[in-house]
Amino acid sequence: MTAVFALATSILYGLADFGGGVLSRRTPALTVVVLSQVAAAVVLGAVVVATGAWSEAGPLLWYAVAAGVAGPVAMICFYSALARGPMGVVSPLASLAVLVPFGVGLVAYGERPGPVQYAGGAVALAGVVLASGPQLRGAPVERRTLALTLGAAAGFGAVFAFIAEASTTVTGLFLALFVQRAVNVAVGGAALYAAVRRGSAALPEGGWDTIRAAGPGLVFVGLADVAANGTYAIAAQHGPVTLAAVLSSLYPVITALAARGVLREKLRAVQAAGAGLALAGTVLLASG
Secondary structure: OHHHHHHHHHHHHHHHHHHHHHHOOOOOHHHHHHHHHHHHHHHHHHHHHHHOHHHHOOOOHHHHHHHHHHHHHHHHHHHHHHHHOOHHHHHHHHHHHHHHHHHHHHHOOOOOOOHHHHHHHHHHHHHHHHHOOOOOOOOOOOHHHHHHHHHHHHHHHHHHHHHHHOOOOHHHHHHHHHHHHHHHHHHHHHHHHHHHHOOOOOOOOOOHHHHHHOHHHHHHHHHHHHHHHHHHHHHHHOOOHHHHHHHHOOHHHHHHHHHHHHOOOOOOHHHHHHHHHHHHHHHHHHHO
């Protein structure tokens, strides 16, 4: 069950990232983040009311609040790093987010994967980095860009770790995801307001007509992101966190394959090799 839900997490995150990337070509990225999270919060709010999930409120929701803060902060760091440095360096380094929940599994839960799983995790992580299309040549990366990238990785990893602790029941998970999205909207909205105050545009060319046209895509991105958080929480609660963390980190491979299939982007040789390594690592992890 852990492997199935963790792989579902990778697929959902990968498709959400692909959709968000496509939408960000015409709409400011921060606006895409905020509006997609608003859509997700509206849907989750209806689910919470329908299921009576409010009765699950308790101290564990603070983990959802923490995840809601960490997510937008990580995204802002990530976009800032992409704006300052080469994507071929920033994107692979951001995939190191897996080390946070993996470390939680080792330290907090005392999990000890076997040799085969350690090998599979190493192979899968190497595949993720390569599938992200690392830039192997070029000018050195500025320290600030590196710091922003590592900050983004830590934030993304923290979301994984926090959301896994935010509930113990299915209805509690609905409430935790709603709280996380509400905080996402608040933090992301504040960041968007600050960006507009500094002179950045909040709306794309075409204004609200472009936003309305992008509505279905925004809803899809928001719901895919929510579903990914949910499947990861289930994966981490029903099996080794170390296994769930590594398998859930394969989403850059899905994003690259989606770009290949939908946009006809050609995979570089290093990306194709990375996808193969990620698949091999997944087999080792699942069989260990």
